[in-house]
Amino acid sequence: MFGKVLAAGLSVAVVACLATPCWSQEKPAVIYTRDNAPAAPKLEELPLKASLSQYGMTWTFDKPVRVGQFLNGDFYVVGAVTITEITPKPLYGAEIPAAELDATDKKHPEKDRIRNGFMLNPPAERKVSYDSGVKNFFDPALIQKLPVSMKPGDSLVSTVSMPVGLTVSPPLAIEHTSNKGVRGFEDSSPIKDAAVLTCVAEPLPADAFRPAFCDRTEKIYLARNLKRELLPAVAAPADAPNLSDYVRYTQRPWVNTCYFGFEHPNANMPGYGREVGRVVGDAALLLCCNYTLKQKEPLLDNLVQVGIDYGGMIRAGHPGWYCWGGHGIGRKLPIVFAGFLLGDEELENINKSFPKACFGEDEQTAYGDCWTGAKVVFTGHSGIDEVTGIGRDYARGPQAWGPYEHTQPATWGAAQRTSEGYRHTASYGWVAQALALRLLHAEKAWNHDPFFDYVDRWMYQTDEKLSPQDRCWENFVNEMWAKYRAAPGMPPTDGWKQQHDDAYYKAAIAKELKGPT
Secondary structure (H helix, E strand, O other), rough: OOOOOOOOOOOOHHHHHHOOOOHOOOOOOOOOOOOOOOOOOOOOOOOOEEEEOOOOEEEEEEOOOOEEEEEOOOHHHHHOOOEEEEEOOOOOOOHHHHHHHOOOHHHOHHOOOEOOOOEEOOOOOOOEOOOOOOOOEEEEHHOOOOOOOOOOOOEEEEEEEEOOOOEEEEOOOOOOOHHHHHOOOOOOOOEEEEEEEEOOOOOOOOOEEEOOOOOOOOOOHHHHHOOOOOOOOOOOOHHHHOHHHHHHHOOOOOOOOOOOOOOOOOOOOOOOOHHHHHHHHHHHHOOOOHHHHHHHHHHHHHHHHHHHHHHHHOOOOOOOOOOOOOOOOOOHHHHHHHHHOOOOHHHOOOOHHOOEEEEEHOOEEOOOOOOOOOOEEEEOOOOOOOOOOOOOOOOOHHHHHOOOOOOOOHHHHHHHHHHHHHHHHHOOOOHOOOOHHHHHHHHHHHHHHHHHHHHHHHHHHHHOOHHHHHHHHOOHHHHHHHHHOOOOOOOOOOOOHOOOOOOOHHHHHHHHHOOOO
């Protein structure tokens, strides 16, 4: 359950806030179209505020400033402003109590330690300075201090750090420590909350999406341009989850420029790539159901905003989310979905627009001869590098975590058995995504057919010896798959049995066998 608290010693007020609907910030559903497109307000019509608060954070300004809100409820300020105070207060060095330091903190000199950090215009790179407990990707050179001045085109990402002793379970987390937010424990993120404040030059209409926080061009999309007619309306199963749950899962900013979930805000978004894939896939699938447009709109707006943020990262030069077990899953779908619904061809065709960007689903599926007789394969824990065409972990030699399904299980070493385990891990995060894209007829935009045929193999190949629930954890997804995957008008379900051009896979194997050059 979202907000589950296992920590001892927390006040009743904190526990209650985390465990009850005070987390929710649902907004009334308004469907903006070109027929009822809202005009931008006049500057003097916006409220004049000396401070703003969101998701437990308060920004205080040097002078009152005109403020507005984007479609999803995130705030913007109009014109240049200086932030003089942030609550909770950013803490530096010796200001952090010794009892709150974790093992990762202690690896850094005292002067490089930080809590409740913020970043003005975070780079589209795998480096952040929000909290010195972030593993691998913490860069103290990026630490900023107040006051901080913002001008039009700027985005400020503020965070609240996880205190020692608090546990937060992100959406759809299963009972596995890597999916829990616990400061200093294994691979957990030390960040609890994140919020984005944007500075714009002039007031914006009420249907404006927030520009991506990594996008310095501040590209503004409008909900009036959403092609809602492209959303199908198939019957939702009786046991479909509440739309409001997924509205909450996608409401807050998915601040995620790094990897392994090391810096994701635990209260904002899923923590592990597989669960990212499950949330976005389930959300997209629910939006293909026969709910009213008014019921769909909050979730539609949120999922598109997630896609705008991820797409903005790629546009700004982010390398993408390469495959590594289940970690690189789920970022491509919201980008394609947002581009598809907004009519933005660059986002809709993201891996054509940015061929060097990595996405886990693409790198872990390829056409090739599988030992099972299938003609599509899972390419391993670390897959095939999108850029080089080589098994990413090929430096390990024959025991690499790259392509392996072309060989018989009797020949597998420890690395191949690890890859096989991660084949199951990754596949759980793909089913809803694939079915939603099929229902949307967005396969061409996705531009990686092996992904779809692999998911069909996962769901249909009998020698998997898996029950339906073992193939997909969400019952409603299994029900929708059984009802709609082979429905009239849908593509054939036996593509995984058919011979395809497998030159890409064969070349990857050859390069891996050749070894480092």
